[in-house]
Amino acid sequence: MKKNAQTALIHAPRRAPQYIQTVQPPLFRASTIIFENTDALFNRHWTDAYDYSYGTHGTPTTFTLGDHIAQIEGGLYHLLAPSGLSAINLVNSCLLSQGDEVWVPDNIYGPNMEHLRNLQQRYGIAVKVYNPLEVESFSPSDKAKLLWLEAAGSVTLEFPDLIGLVKKAQAHNILTALDNTWGAGLAFNAFDFGNEHLSVDMTVHALTKYPSGGGDILMGSVVTRDQHLHHQLFRMHAIQGICVSGDDVAQVQRSLASMQLRYEHQAKSTIELLNWLKLQPQFAQVLHPADATSAGHAYWKEICRDGHSAGLVSVIFKPEYDLAAVRQFCDALSLFKLGFSWGGPVSLVMLYDLKSMRTLEHSHLAEGLLVRFCIGLEHPADLIHDIQNALQRFSD
Template identity: 45%
Template sequence: MTDSSNSERDLQTRIVQPDDRITPGFESFSVPVTRASTVVFPDLATMRELVWSDDSKWRYGLHGTPTTVALAQRLATIEGGEHALLQPSGLAAISNVYFALVKSGDHVLVPDNVYGPNRDHADWLASDFGVEVTYYDPMKGAGIADDIRDNTKLIWLEAPGSVTMEVQDVPAMVAVARARGIVTAIDNTYSAGLAFKPFEHGVDISVQALTKYQSGGSDILMGATIARDFELHKKLKRARMRLGVGVSSDDASLVLRSLPTMQLRYEAHDRSALALAKWLKTRPEVAAVLHPALDDCPGHEFFKRDFSGGAGGLFSFVFDARHGAAQVDAFVEALELFSIGWSWGGAHSLAMPYDIRSMRTASKWPHEGVLVRLYIGLESESDLRADVERALEKALG
């Protein structure tokens, strides 16, 4: 930059490079939205001293802006981690873990109740990239040791499973992994980092789909990988850099705006969901209700031991086997307050049927009937209950 007077320059130049005079000292509760691709350096020496792994220096907009860094820092705080990276979706965060930690010839263990796109990703790595993948019974606990091979590099955890709701014995599985020097990663989206603290139980990486409770508005796609160990964080950061993915500062600002109310919303979802789950257990059409806070849900003892702050708004129930898939579809379509859609974490309630038998390869599914997953939004629980009751009577009565 030179000291030439801006007033002597052409108008077009002054529009592109204005001599702004903005009164200093402005403060507000919100983090300013900083949009940038190019980061400007004060001199060449500063630019040449940059190191990609140094988070304390601004380098290029793809790697972070004040807005995205503020969000990453707050997510790490919520989760109890030290370092967080943002990705453009929850699946991108899962991808970040795979590409940072495994290569052709490596072995990965994935729970049979894993989030569907994670299973698809693992199958793709196995078929096209020579990564060995084994699916294991999510209730295996310390027995996971039987599935470990000399080339096992990564064990995925998901507690609870986002459709079938089994809660894994995370500390037991982590202890086995640590003894063998294997990295553990958990999809912790269900708890939003509020109800379950993975790092307190020894997990190495926590993955969040910020699309869910962190956003709260059903209008943002975003993910995050969170870690405590800096060297592990560097591996994740290097992979993200090579993949060339980034997150919009505008989207990050919307998540930042929602974070202060996240716990209050999570608790409200939890109260309504648990009340509706208990009511569904009394219905003759229902064979099982899969809610981690209910004592007959697989892994309830681990939920009671390891989780605090409730279970949020997501649970499933299984119809009695006498009600076929067509009747269950009719029930879902008869609902008026529940929309048909994936995801969760927003204000609106959702319902989705699943054929679990077609999704399992390594564990026996004990139920004959069709499963329906419900996400309980912020509508009145009494209205949602009345809607479910009316739909049951209309479709099955």
């Protein structure tokens, strides 16, 4: 029977064979996925390694990227989320229940703390803050369920005593979640680090940063090596309808081939800036894990492979420079653009008031307003010149 022209537009009589190999994997865009027959429909389970049942559960495009991210980070199982914060919230929502205790470093990513405070207010979850440089400040009760780790910490970039903290958490049967955005799976293997081959239970990664590399894609991931834990997270992932765009996934996948080259280049440029920034009289302190004077330097040196570090460096202005002066400095920059995030081609700057961001007292931090530089792909000499000009303008 000859099909009506309208039907033929939907059900094409011919299809090109789909068995060629290309540099980039094919892009699958799907909400509905067609089952070959009822056996294929019913002889499947959501825990299957590749459950092609609906677009929210995954397509070859999303599974390819997830497998790649898990491989880079040293894990086995993966989930993708629309942003790094969405991935963080997935972990919190899945693993924390009323009455549980969660421990966070004082230099935690701000939106993570905000989400946990919301859970505390609504569900009675106890949020405890510890000093990531002092293991003894992490003193869990028998209600402790989850320990958040950041290496390096947000904004002030302290590298934690990762070995000591993970060992203590394991001794108390507490799950560990590492925000691995800074290390990107390249600075160290979160699932096999230290002489004792320690492992965190899961990593969260803002793929928005280095994996994307363009400053134009939002995405996050959760990676683990434990299948039972993965199934817990996957179930919550499905219940909450968390999913990502195939087009966005293809963009991140395309950028992965250059991620290590970009990471190392930006880290090298950052070290060059670090050495110059330390000589500038306007700064009371320069913060970077690779610098011997920075808090946690010894822990960074012990953990990070080949001296790897990300393209972030922070400075604390001397106390005589008030908010108006530091704002004037930021506004005077030309190549550095005022904006959040990092890992893209354009260098960024952001200013912070640490007093409003920290719970504990930290004697290792100087008094003053903090500015964080996120180093892009510009030549470091040009970036130094840009900072030099801005310092001159607001010092005159």
